[in-house]
Amino acid sequence: MASRFSYGRIAHVMLWCGLAVASLGISIPKIYSGATAYPLRPTRPLHTCDSYLKFATGASGASKDLISIFQSMTASKRIIIFTRKDDAFSSGLGMTTAYLASPHLVRLFEINGTHPDNELAKVNPDEVAAVVFCRMNRPAWLPAGKIFGSGLEIVSMSKKVQ
Amino acid sequence: MSALALLGAFGTLLVAGYGLLTLLVHQETRFGLTEQIAFSWLLGTGAVSLLLWIFGLFVHGVLLPALVSIVCLLLGFVGWRRMVSLPFRCAPKSFEIFLGIIVVIEIAVVFYLSFVHTFGWDGLLNWEIKAHYAFANGGVLPATYFSDSGRAFSHPEYPLAIPFTELWLYFWLGEADQFCAKAIFPMFYVIGTFLVIALGRRLTGKTWTGLLMAAFLFFVPQITVEVGSAITGYADFPLGIFYLATIGCLFCATEPKNDTFFRLYASCLALLPWVKRDGLILWVVAAACGVFVILRTKRASRYFWALVPGLLIICGWRFYLSAMHATQSADFLPVNWDTFSNHLYRVLPLLSALLAEFHNLSAWGLFWFVVAIGVAYLLGQIRTPGSLVLLTALCCIC
Numbered sequence: 001m002a003s004r005f006s007y008g009r010i011a012h013v014m015l016w017c018g019l020a021v022a023s024l025g026i027s028i029p030k031i032y033s034g035a036t037a038y039p040l041r042p043t044r045p046l047h048t049c050d051s052y053l054k055f056a057t058g059a060s061g062a063s064k065d066l067i068s069i070f071q072s073m074t075a076s077k078r079i080i081i082f083t084r085k086d087d088a089f090s091s092g093l094g095m096t097t098a099y100l101a102s103p104h105l106v107r108l109f110e111i112n113g114t115h116p117d118n119e120l121a122k123v124n125p126d127e128v129a130a131v132v133f134c135r136m137n138r139p140a141w142l143p144a145g146k147i148f149g150s151g152l153e154i155v156s157m158s159k160k161v162q
Numbered sequence: 163m164s165a166l167a168l169l170g171a172f173g174t175l176l177v178a179g180y181g182l183l184t185l186l187v188h189q190e191t192r193f194g195l196t197e198q199i200a201f202s203w204l205l206g207t208g209a210v211s212l213l214l215w216i217f218g219l220f221v222h223g224v225l226l227p228a229l230v231s232i233v234c235l236l237l238g239f240v241g242w243r244r245m246v247s248l249p250f251r252c253a254p255k256s257f258e259i260f261l262g263i264i265v266v267i268e269i270a271v272v273f274y275l276s277f278v279h280t281f282g283w284d285g286l287l288n289w290e291i292k293a294h295y296a297f298a299n300g301g302v303l304p305a306t307y308f309s310d311s312g313r314a315f316s317h318p319e320y321p322l323a324i325p326f327t328e329l330w331l332y333f334w335l336g337e338a339d340q341f342c343a344k345a346i347f348p349m350f351y352v353i354g355t356f357l358v359i360a361l362g363r364r365l366t367g368k369t370w371t372g373l374l375m376a377a378f379l380f381f382v383p384q385i386t387v388e389v390g391s392a393i394t395g396y397a398d399f400p401l402g403i404f405y406l407a408t409i410g411c412l413f414c415a416t417e418p419k420n421d422t423f424f425r426l427y428a429s430c431l432a433l434l435p436w437v438k439r440d441g442l443i444l445w446v447v448a449a450a451c452g453v454f455v456i457l458r459t460k461r462a463s464r465y466f467w468a469l470v471p472g473l474l475i476i477c478g479w480r481f482y483l484s485a486m487h488a489t490q491s492a493d494f495l496p497v498n499w500d501t502f503s504n505h506l507y508r509v510l511p512l513l514s515a516l517l518a519e520f521h522n523l524s525a526w527g528l529f530w531f532v533v534a535i536g537v538a539y540l541l542g543q544i545r546t547p548g549s550l551v552l553l554t555a556l557c558c559i560c
Contacts, residue, residue, distance in 0.1 A: 027381040027527035034387030045339040048280040106312030
């Protein structure tokens with residue numbers, strides 16, 4: 001009996017009980033805020049892409065429209081995507097668009113500033129299906145494209161443009 | 163309908179894994195139900211993703227999931243014939259039932275959390291993207307994906323265990339569904355808790371200890387709600403579970419003549435580099451621990467064959483990437499002596515960042531403090547090979 005209730009054993013139990021209580025006290029607020037931060041969303045097949053696009057542009061359910069646009073273009077031609085170097089939103093938008101642009105090959109241009117005129121001038125329009133501007137200004141000489149929310153514009157390089 | 167498809171996908175994964183488990187363990191070996199489910203899931207996801215990749219080299223379209231399903235059913239038949247015995251069970255104590263209910267509630271919360279959060283950045287653009295593209299291309303990743311420099315951001319060189327498990331779900335669902343694909347990750351949480359329960363019981367001989375540890379797993383924010391946790395679709399958490407299974411099996415294999423756990427160790431070890439590129443580092447650590455156990459327990463040299471399946475997967479994947487002319491991401495420097503010597507100055511900032519991570523209470527809670535105290539207890543038993551394995555495995559991942 002003496003060994004069963006020794007000081008060492010009591011200290012051992014108190015140490016682990018203390019750690020358990022402190023652990024719960026520290027972690028529960030964090031987990032509670034994580035659990036209550038978002039409501040249950042509607043179950044769409046592209047729900048993550050939709051969320052990203054809504055977050056970056058404000059447009060709802062845009063993934064399906066983007067896929068339709070890219071699928072209507074010649075699959076053998078590239079999609080050119082312009083993003084801003086100093087803008088995480090632009091970069092994220094560019095990568096999400098690249099994801100949705102399959103099966104097209106894509107080329108991502110990350111540039112300083114918001115005017116991609118110089119880079120665009122080097123592109124051979126015969127090899128390009130569309131140019132995508134992610135939180136960038138479309139050059140004035142390029143016709144207006146399809147705009148999604150604020151910051152995403154897709155210009156199809158039709159024969160007329162070329 | 164989606165729920166049925168998910169059940170079918172998970173059922174086939176578990177059936178295939180159970181078949182493999184029965185092939186790896188002796189019929190006289192007794193495994194708890196939680197252990198059987200955990201190892202069936204880990205072996206099942208590994209086997210199905212590998213089969214999809216290997217069969218995908220020869221066939222695609224409807225034939226690919228059909229062939230993989232046939233293999234799963236065959237393995238299930240083997241499992242049915244060679245059932246693993248359950249241990250003799252005495253009635254659970256009321257405290258164990260109480261802890262069990264808490265663990266079940268926690269699992270339900272993790273499933274809920276997983277569905278209210280979207281995929282994290284890497285979850286979508288490193289992992290799910292591969293499943294989506296492969297599904298759209300009849301189950302095979304398009305050759306252009308590997309060589310497309312515009313998609314190098316998605317790391318085409320990353321291995322396929324997680325994406326092809328998602329692909330397996332897509333085959334059953336009949337469409338690429340990012341919402342349903344997330345169901346895989348809370349399943350890994352379930353498997354993690356089952357492993358903790360089982361290993362806790364094997365380490366201490368008491369079920370309640372394992373249940374208590376599993377219940378506290380939920381209260382580590384890095385596991386439940388943080389970036390890279392079980393709910394964001396990253397490969398880090400599944401990799402952690404595979405590593406836990408590998409080291410746990412090796413610990414159990416330190417007992418004399420425990421070949422069953424050594425075979426399980428070899429299987430889980432082989433899958434580490436298949437889950438994530440960083441798994442190669444964990445493979446080296448776990449393999450070194452395995453070599454130590456072989457030498458320390460004076461096992462025959464044939465046990466070194468345990469390293470071969472992992473080496474085959476590593477070399478096979480590298481060969482495949484080179485044949486596909488995969489683009490190399492600019493995010494990583496080449497692993498060589500020049501890179502090492504040119505970046506030695508980073509050692510101190512890295513150590514400082516590591517220490518900062520240890521007391522980052524917002525992400526880890528008191529987890530690392532508890533681990534430190536656990537290690538202090540373990541140091542008292544440092545002479546046993548099992549304790550050395552645990553310490554080495556823990557220190558090396560830090």
